[in-house]
Amino acid sequence: MRVAVQAEAFDPGHEATGFGQGMPGVGAVVTFAGVVRDTTGTLAAMEIEHYPGMTERAIAGILAEAVARWHLLDALVIHRHGRLGPGEPIMMVATAAAHRAEAFAAAEFLMDYLKSRAPFWKKEITATGAEWVAAKDADEDALDRW
Amino acid sequence: MRVAVQAEAFDPGHEATGFGQGMPGVGAVVTFAGVVRDTTGTLAAMEIEHYPGMTERAIAGILAEAVARWHLLDALVIHRHGRLGPGEPIMMVATAAAHRAEAFAAAEFLMDYLKSRAPFWKKEITATGAEWVAAKDADEDALDRW
Amino acid sequence: MIDVLYFAWVRERIGLPRERLDTAAETVADLVAELVAREERYAAAFADTSALRVALDQELADFSAPLAGVREVAFFPPMTGG
């Protein structure tokens, strides 16, 4: 299990290299990476603020629940903070389980919970100003399925 | 879009490095890798037979459907054939989309269809013999959700 | 003339991966009946066609499908990829 909250850029594929391999029982590995998306074509940067200390605690708690619930054999969470450019990976999760249904469900659960329960806040910086990204009702509703 | 049907070993993380990056509009990347699992502790190897020609056609058809249905901005399928050892990756899919729900759904769809509609057959080789892996009703049933 | 391909345990039971046949069979089911009548190993392979799949020119098809114009027929068990 590995959790990293970091300012440094990372490549999700590189981080996933070797993940879950050589572990007896692993039959399925799922990774998810979120990328800074420039929806309006005007995004200069995305600034991600976080709550040092609570961030690590919250992620560890969410991860422990996923590991127990889907019998994960390995798991990984990386989340950046600070200033990111369009197209840069913001965060990733990886899950290794016996079967694909477990690995997929755990990865989706991690994403849904990290999005609404880990203390990160995004601010979009454009040429004309800066705006905090509002939480979406759909993201909060997504938690109901778990 | 890339499809590879190959005898050579591969590392899913390495193949996913850079996948979906630098493409405007990509907000979410999902990868899935299937790994040879030694359920009984006696597996010497897994032999995967396929139907050259039809394999590529079937995968291309499944991929085209996923791309259209979930507006994928990029997609990747790799599937090995031949002799594999325990712990070796058998296959992988990767999907890049605007949002995470699309990327996840497309990856799960690809997996469900590749499992039951692409012409591959697995044979488990143990010290005492060899046995063709039987198709599971659950795998066929999994197609109903799409 | 038609190419007939066998995969996985169908190939093993029949003892060859492919053969070229001269047949007047109008449907897949007719072709199966012809093969079954030929030799015991074919009868063994096609004993339960509900456990088999068929592809015509590399597209999945039904056993009732016509063979007119088809160049390649393949018989195999349900796929187990992924």
Add this chain to the structure above:
Amino acid sequence: MIDVLYFAWVRERIGLPRERLDTAAETVADLVAELVAREERYAAAFADTSALRVALDQELADFSAPLAGVREVAFFPPMTGG
């Protein structure tokens, strides 16, 4: 004494990331009332607490939660990670 932390637009409206307060507030809601009464910038930040979240010692909590024994209170908008 209690550490009070502010994040995202709450931090921006109040104009500082954290402060150390001497308070007799019994609950989070009491503390918010105290802050709101202090200065306009606090009133602006806490105008709609339904749009805010609170954590006590780094665990999410309700505005009705007691502050007894708590060393660190944090106020912030709904999270937008991932």
